[in-house]
Amino acid sequence: MPIFTDPTHFPSFNELPPTSSPTLPQETWYLIAQIREDMTITKPTLIVRDRTGIDFAVTFDDGDHRGLNPNSTTNTTKGKTGFRKGHTLVIPRATRTDRGDGKKAVVRVPAGSAADVRIVPGALERVLEMGAIIAGIREQEKQGTRVKKCAVCGKTEEDGGKEDSLSRCTGCGLAAYCSKECQVRGWNELGHKANCKVIKAIREIWP
Ligand SMILES: [Zn+2]
Ligand SMILES: [Zn+2]
Numbered sequence: 001m002p003i004f005t006d007p008t009h010f011p012s013f014n015e016l017p018p019t020s021s022p023t024l025p026q027e028t029w030y031l032i033a034q035i036r037e038d039m040t041i042t043k044p045t046l047i048v049r050d051r052t053g054i055d056f057a058v059t060f061d062d063g064d065h066r067g068l069n070p071n072s073t074t075n076t077t078k079g080k081t082g083f084r085k086g087h088t089l090v091i092p093r094a095t096r097t098d099r100g101d102g103k104k105a106v107v108r109v110p111a112g113s114a115a116d117v118r119i120v121p122g123a124l125e126r127v128l129e130m131g132a133i134i135a136g137i138r139e140q141e142k143q144g145t146r147v148k149k150c151a152v153c154g155k156t157e158e159d160g161g162k163e164d165s166l167s168r169c170t171g172c173g174l175a176a177y178c179s180k181e182c183q184v185r186g187w188n189e190l191g192h193k194a195n196c197k198v199i200k201a202i203r204e205i206w207p
Helices: 124-143 181-186 192-205
Strands: 030-038 045-049 055-060 088-092 105-108 119-121
Touching: 030 055, 030 124, 119 192, 124 192, 181 192
Parallel strands: 055 105
Antiparallel strands: 030 045, 030 088, 045 055, 088 119
């Protein structure tokens, strides 16, 4: 983990087990989807899109999400729930609730489970891209083939002549740089400013 293309652990909306299913997998799976719209009026409700491009609604049976105003069920101002459009929602053990009568299926987060839902502060596409990079690094670490190198110029520790000649980004703890110049370039020109918080969130959710 996190191998976001693995449908067992990261199913798309259509691959989710139905809420009515008598037996659910024991091992935790995660639905990841990008927030498109916060439709909250009373019950927190989001329109999200999964990696296959399907849009669906996610509702929270209680207002107990850590990003939610605890009074939001009685005192909601649109957009004040802490859910930001364009960010990515991570829902552990999500199930698909079919509503019949030609109504679209939804994902309902049951009361007591909202606190497990996480938000990665970035678009789904970025989350998938960073997830693939992190998974690749973990695989290399497992096989002992990882070569630490500067994320910008590619200089390795051996090139630097001594161990720990590279310093890691204090934000995500993953990106390494040979110099202050490379770090600044990585942050400003090569997009680490946006990637850093996404990497940090992914590593916190799947340590
Ligand atoms: Zn460098
Ligand atoms: Zn970073």
